[in-house]
Amino acid sequence: MSPPKRSRKDSPPDDSTDDEQAVSKRPRRSDPTSALPIHPFFTGGSTKPASRGPVQWTEKSTLLIGVVGTQDLSRTSIAGFDFDGTIVTVKGSHVHAKNADDWKFFSTSVPERLLKAHEDGFRVVIFSNQKGILEGRSSAKQAFVGRVENVVKALETHCRKESKSLFPVLVLAGCGNDWFRKPRLGMWDHVEEEHRAVAPLDRSRSFYVGDAAGRPAAWMPGHKKDFADTDLKFAINVGIAFHVPEAYFPHPAPVVLPPVPIVPFPHSTHLENEVHYTPTTLPLIPENRDANHLDLVILTGFPASGKSSFARRFLGEKGYAIVNQDTLKTRPKCIAATKNFLLEGKNVVVDNTNPTRDVRQLYIEAAPDRLTVTVRSFMFTAPQELCVHNMLFRSFGQPRPRKHIPSVAFATFAKNLEVPTTAEGFHEVKSIRFVAEFRSDEEKRMWSLHYS
Incomplete structure (x- = not known):
């Protein structure tokens, strides 16, 4: 019998605080956004380096790349850092930086600690989500590029005071909602690809510092909850140690920090x-x-x-x-x-x-x-x-x-x-x-x- 029938009826901010089937070998994603629309800023694939002060800028698909100094690929341990909310903050209570001068170091210890990471044998790399650039957010590109260059100039000034040369830095900014966006691994894959011909990266010694750690409201008195946990998840995906900026860049007054929340993989039962x-x-x-x-x-x-x-x-x-x-x-x-x-x-x-x-x-x-x-x-x-x-x-x-x-x-x-x-x-x-x-x-x- 046919079944009974019935009548048919009428019928938080991006990295302006850094937010948020068969495979025989690790897939390489030289162009992870081929099926996605590309902003005119990124058309034409990789571009020739453009010099702005000490930073050489190029683009690779939706990845914005800034190179400071000669990169030493024999350094296989990565000291990775988020940018907004970790290296710098804005001058005020607003979220997105307004221009190239709207920044200050997260802590006065930032230049010293970055220099020490270099002197300890690490390659210093900044991993930043900057989706606002592709979303057409007003002056987002100029503000980010300008702030990075101003930060590098400030680091150079610090090194000069220490009678030392400016150390190399690699800046990576994922500007699309694609494989380059944290916590996805596109930016790390880019670094790994650079090192492939020299020596594999040492994950056991590498680490990453970021403010998007999923901490609840009042994790310290007067602090809001983290806007996301993407930095912590990025470190988990890569398989390296994770630190929050309050721990890595201590303020003048020492504080006792609560533990970073554990973020288990939520779908393991399946x-x-x-x-x-x-x-x-x-x-x-x-x-x-x-x-x-x-x-x-x-x-x-x-x-x-x-x-x-x-x-x-x-x-x-x-x-x-x-x-x-x-x-x-x-x-x-x-x-x-x-x-x-x-x-x-x-x-x-x-x-x-x-x-x-x-x-x-x-x-x-x-x-x-x-x-x-x-x-x-x-x-x-x-x-x-x-x-x-x-x-x-x-x-x-x-x-x-x-x-x-x-x-x-x-x-x-x-x-x-x-x-x-x-x-x-x-x-x-x-x-x-x-x-x-x-x-x-x-x-x-x-x-x-x-x-x-």
């Missing part, structure tokens, strides 16, 4: 090898049916919740026709394809997000009355945070990046979601759990990174 679906009392694929009894499976779930992989592996390989709007482009075409496949005597799985009862009803009604069709719902239970992580991994963590899904798509699905029930006409509703499975250890490692 690495467990558990059953993919419940209830298990009924098989995933109906058994002992004659050829005239067809199965129509309608999927529901967030983007990047594992629907397509599940459909291909568990249904497509069993002969089910897969209907997907990414391929067919429009819902009417999907509905027509569903009906046509059923008329051809094929079992069908509708692999779309299908958030509402009304949308799902369109596919239920596509089953021709003269056919015997069992209609089932598979509800993918992966939470929004996990699905956003999966999307970022697919966009930035694989050698062949997939289309980046805007955050509004996840918010819209969550707002519109009506959880499927048998009252809609389904013979069965199964819950499908996301279980992370990988084709290589490298793919698992990349999925297990923090991406935001």
Whole structure:
């Protein structure tokens, strides 16, 4: 019997405080933004160095690179630093620097400590998120470049007072929402690539200092909560020690700092090898049916919740026709394809997000009355945070990046979601759990990174 049918209804700041599938070897991402729009400032690939005082500036895709002095690639230990909120702060209570002169050292000890890191054998590297440059924020590029150059001049003055030469510094600014943006590893990969022909980097001795550590409000009296935890996650992703600037650049009066919060990987439970679906009392694929009894499976779930992989592996390989709007482009075409496949005597799985009862009803009604069709719902239970992580991994963590899904798509699905029930006409509703499975250890490692 066909299922009962019902009537269809009418139908915080960027680094202006530094915010925020198979792989056989570590993927190289020389152009991690090839599928993303590029700001005119970055068109044409890498450019010839432009001298502004002691800093030589170049661009590589959406990565802005500043080089101070001759870089010694034999120094395999990296002393890494955030810029805004770590090396410098603004002159006032505002967030974004207004111009090249709107800065002061985070602490009077900054020049001394940077010089000491160099003298201790470290290569000094600044890693900064500067998305405001590509977002067209007024004078963002000029303010950042100008402040960096003014900081370098101040460091040079300090060194001269110590009768020493200015030490080399590498400045990296990720200006897009891509692989170069912390906590993603694009900027670290750039440094690693520079050292590849000389000597591998020593992560055991390297460290990173940043203010985005996820500390709660009042972590010290009078302090607001950190705007993000991206600096801490960046250090975790790289696998190096992490320090907050209050600890690395001590103020004149010593303070006792609370411990930095632990940021575990939030999706580790999905690495467990558990059953993919419940209830298990009924098989995933109906058994002992004659050829005239067809199965129509309608999927529901967030983007990047594992629907397509599940459909291909568990249904497509069993002969089910897969209907997907990414391929067919429009819902009417999907509905027509569903009906046509059923008329051809094929079992069908509708692999779309299908958030509402009304949308799902369109596919239920596509089953021709003269056919015997069992209609089932598979509800993918992966939470929004996990699905956003999966999307970022697919966009930035694989050698062949997939289309980046805007955050509004996840918010819209969550707002519109009506959880499927048998009252809609389904013979069965199964819950499908996301279980992370990988084709290589490298793919698992990349999925297990923090991406935001």
